Amino acid sequence: MSLDLPRIIDTIHREKGIPKDLLIDAIQTAILNAARKFFNDSEGLSITIDPQTLKIDATRGGERVDPAVFGRIAAQTAKQIMIQKFREAERDTLFEEFESQKGDLLTGTVQRFEGGAVLVNLGKTDAILPRPEQIPGEALHPGDRIRAVVHEVKKQGQRVKIILSRTHPDFVRKLFELEIPEIADNTIQIRALAREAGYRTKVAVASVDPKVDAVGACVGVRGSRIKTITDELGGERIDIVRWNDSLQVLIPNALAPAEIDEVMLCGLLGRAIVLVRDDQLSLAIGRRGQNVRLASKLVGWDIEIMTAEELDEVIDRAIQMFTQIEGVDAELAQNLVEQGILSYDDLSVMEIDDLVATIEGLDHERAIRIVEAAEELAEQQSEESPRRKGGRGSTSGRNAVSQVQAHSSSVVSAVAVETGSVASDATDDEAAPQQASVDATAMERESVASETSPSQENELEVSEANEEDHDSVRFNDDPPPAPVATTGADAAAAVAADAPSTLPQSAPESGGEVRDMNQP
Template identity: 60%
Template sequence: REAERDQLFDDFLAQRGALVNGTVTRFEGAMATVNLGKVEGVLPKSEQIPGESFRVNERVRAVVLEVRKQGTRVRIVLSRVHPDLVRRLFEIEIPEISERVIEIRSLAREAGYRSKVAVSCIDQKIDAVGACVGVRGSRIKNIVEELAGERIDIVRWNDSLQVLVPNALQPAEVEEVILCPMLGRVIVLVKEDQLSLAIGKRGQNVRLASKLVGWDIDIMTREELNEKLDKALEAFNSVPGAPADLAENLIEQGFFNFDDLSVIELDQLAELAGGLSEEACQTIVDFAEVEAERQEREQAAQKAAAHAAGVTTGRGGKPAVQREVAPAAPEAGAVAGSVETPGVDAPKVETAGVDAPVGAGVDPAAETAVPEAVEDSQLQPSADSSIATGAAESETAEGKAEEIEAAESETTAEVSAEPNTAEPVDGEESLAHGLGAESAEVAAGSGGVSLKPHQGDSTGD
């Protein structure tokens, strides 16, 4: 058994990073056990693509991540989140890669979300990116389906960082690339409308591009760069014992703050300072470390103060809602008719047969005098004012009724009307008096014509 175990161990140790096929046999919690033929492998939850799930007897592809001896058996750990899985799938689906015509120069992956693959071709007549995509995306589509819909960006490789970095940050448009070799940093300048696209969702695009090119990438606008340059020049000029040209030399190499200066090598600092002694360089580095720690404490205190202010001003960091006290409104029923008060909708008075607009026939002086009285909280309307307002509206309604009656008397020979016995509402007289709201008979000439208004229609003809 030990000899068989050693043979299996040697076989799978040689296949580390290779793609294997297996069948899911059982689950132990979230960990899946995969049958690989002679031996079983395990696929932990941490090595599964986020969001994917398997069923028993389902076939699965994974790469061999780890092989180790465990008693009389061999334990094989599989992975579906390792970048080698994308590399092996490219080799299977794209013949030019397996034939070494197209080469994968670099690969960066965040499993389940996005991957960037940089490819190059030794034959200038072959488009490396087009060959990987395939006709209408036929080749890359199979890889995306195997990776549970993971987005894949294929980038054209170039030995020059001035060309490779803009390619890696696609689809964002880059204005300028500034290299800082001493810090291993690349400063990328973009327009304001391209800033969020270059950074990506939660920094995903710039993070993958940085892994792909192997350099730190700092994305900013030109205005932000100028602001950083001014602050850095002012800060470095305050360093005691520093030469006059040290600040400019540090900025040219991409040093923008004391945190960057605190990690510089002494020989590099001496070179930038024009042959400064080792003791003087150590003094500058110590000063930079102290200033970096001080600035870090200040930033932490500012964040804590802002967080505390956000908690006290409102729930969830939002400012508390301040409410203004409005003037006291008059009691309901105290003002009748069409008197308008601030913040209170004037009631609309409905009359039988005629829809009179609110405030018709009312003295405007009565309306303009009310807001001042309300602000002084001295509005004390009496019952007499309510009756007077109702009487004014009643007179207006009667005037309209008389006009309608006069118009009908010109075209009719005889009008017989039955008076309305309905009680007036809120002191108003009925407008149906003399109109025959319930029924009306009109005799014209020798023949009689009966006119009956529509039921439920409150508007007079």
């Protein structure tokens, strides 16, 4: 038995990748259990295996015992225990290996389909690509070579379950690192990324070396580099935009190619009101709200788009509503509006300490009474009108219906993508943001809510025509993708009465009028 042990251990070590010390421990445990079963007694039993010579030393009561005398039944017991131990050791080894590769890009071969999931062979083991992790609309066939990132690794009995993903934002990030050398060597950094798999992705990049154009390097000569990535993504449109540390520039860049007149930041609520002209509304919002939704995720702020006229109306209504609360005069109402609080819902979710610290002359007890009154009024409005149409161009798009929040709900805010955000327009004008767009789909008419008037529909058609003429890199003329459902955080920010929630503080460097709402 000892003569075959080195060969057995070496073979299993090479084929399964299990460390030799784990194999020796497993064999030692198996022989010890076999000896206990044979002698029906565990006292005085000792089994050791020399790690160098792999010689088995068995003793009982101080006397040496030949393992060969344990018998056939004991040998079968030892074999079963060894098989179990080997499987556990193999599982642990696989788990540690793939757990360390979480988020990495792997290449595998499609084996077969199980329900909606795809079984992918990775060489050492098989992994699962569930239907939700597959790019919408892609067609996979047995034998296809595909790339995916390791999304989740977990132990399941004596096996390891490896879940892959092609919809995770890290999949696009890893493809950029693979196809663009400047990103791989960290000359260019991906500072933020927002994705709706199968439809559109926004990637914010910044260059460490001022001599290297981040956007141009990612696009490549005539779009050669970015086209390789879009082909892997099945024609998904990618917007490459330039990173900027100023939110005044980030938000307009993220909404490119729309022209932004003014950006007003509401720090207490984490929102930004973006003012645009009527002919830029549909362009800023995007088809089914996709452009503003991805921009919101990219910059990490909830974005609401409206015209200057609409903002003036919202402010007037907000002041009227606040003065109806006991203890709120016109001056206090004006101060609340200047901080971007434009509805009962906004006021009901405010922290008392933040209000007292921000609003001059407001004490703690008075702030509590005002917030409690706002909560009651917000509840009344929610009961009277549970579904209200939101402001034009809220985070989830012009067609989303705003849902009035209960007093205990938190403010709906855009989910930031890890580090922050940005956008850019790929033009030769240095003052304008640069953007390189890879459009995998033909332009289609934006859906308009039932309240949209014929004149607004004409306005949308003109805006979409402008978007079509925008200078960008586009590939593929495949039919447009199916509409993207808008739910949860993608829905427009909740509003109370007629007033959307948000308000301003400053304007973009690249062109709009600067309006300071804190000035009288």
